[in-house]
Amino acid sequence: MGRATRGCGCAVAVLLALAIGAGIAGWKYVYPWWKTQPPPASGGELTVRILDVGPINGDSILISSPAGKTVLIDAGDTTKGKIVVEALKRYNIQQLDYFIATHPHPDHLGGAAEVFKAVKVLNVIDNGQLPSVPPQLAAMQKQTTTKKPTRRSTRPTSVTKFYDDYKEALNASGARYENAQPGTKYDLGGGALLTILAPSEPLFTRDKMSTGGNEANANSIVARLDYGSFSMLFAGDAESQTEHRLLTKELDLRTKVLKIAHHGSKYASSGDFLNRVKPEIAIVSCGAWNRYGHPAQSVLDRLRAANVKLYRTDLQGEITITTRGKENDVTVKTAKETTEDLWAGRTAQKDDSSRSGFIAYGDFGPPPKPKKSEQK
Secondary structure (H helix, E strand, C coil): CHHHHHHHHHHHHHHHHHHHHHHHHHHHHHHHHHHHCCCCCCCCCEEEEECCCCCCCCCCEEEECCCCCEEEECCCCCCCHHHHHHHHHHCCCCEECEEEECCCCHHHHCCHHHHHHHCEECEEEECCCCCCCCHHHHHHHHHHHHCCCCCCCCCCCCCCHHHHHHHHHHHHHCCEEEECCCCCEEEEECCEEEEEEECCCCCCCHHHHCCCCCHHHHCCCEEEEEECCEEEEECCCCCHHHHHHHHCCCCCCCCCEEECHHHHCCCCCCHHHHHHHCCCEEEECCCCCCCECCCCHHHHHHHHHCCCEEEEHHHHCCEEEEECCCCCCEEEEECCCCCCCCCCCCCECCCCCHHHCCCCCCCCCCCCCCCHHHHC
8 A cells, every 4th residue: 555655646746747847838938929819800890001192102001900990000201191181081080099100201201290180199109210311411401491482482491391290290199109119019909919020129220231221211110910810011111131130030920911111122022031921912002203113123023923912002092901800801902903014113213222322301203204315
């Protein structure tokens, strides 16, 4: 009996040790994984609208959750605030739960002040960066402010007026402000979850952009939306440097829909990034008048090789994505049909890279007419 009792005690001790070990392993590995999982989809409809803020470049994306919460990511260029406000009215949006300013460039932040004046904004998220002014523009700005304004003058006296207007409207709105932090999650209700993935420290500086791209773009906010089996990645104007940094982190980057970074710039959407994300649908938000060759043919070729379904605001207007979070339940509608080739890129007239003296402000008009030699 004594030996049997001792044997039983040993077995209990072993089982107890195994249970404790399993509990520790579960707490260390399973619980953190479980915490990262999005809530189950409610079955209500989630809508993502990529607004058409062309014909110049720009981004503005409206998210409406199944629970009725709304998010606006960027607000188009300084001349396109009215278009964004009209879209909000068209969809009966009287309040924005979140406004996300991905980075301080006018084609993303220019229309923000008009939006703030038109609807109630509860929360504002940006990357905390100030717009940088190249020396040549600083000199131009100084000359402009010393000149006597004329009646015909319609240009702003400051090349960063778009940002000053944004900050003034933000302060007047009473909205809660926060700096974007990677890993922060926002519950949009009904099972929809928005997660900030970038930017992360150390922020990119001009000297880090020697291979191309622009530091303000590289520090864009990148966010991921999850709803049941649906997922979408909003890449802002992220550059290849941003993408590489994301690839070095333990992040779930695979997604059904990818809002292509930087309007389809050749300095983004690297092959390694697309191989990791593996999007089924790609959206390019760009303008027919843009001077930078967006979308670049090299990017479109990579997307085509990845066998994605492509949509473009410059050719198809506003793009609407709806889903109820179920498997294979994604509907994409465009505002207009196009007879142009979606897979044909545009020819660049300017280079959108810091190393080429990229100027981020004041490029609002249509592209210059081709030279006579080019017309032959």
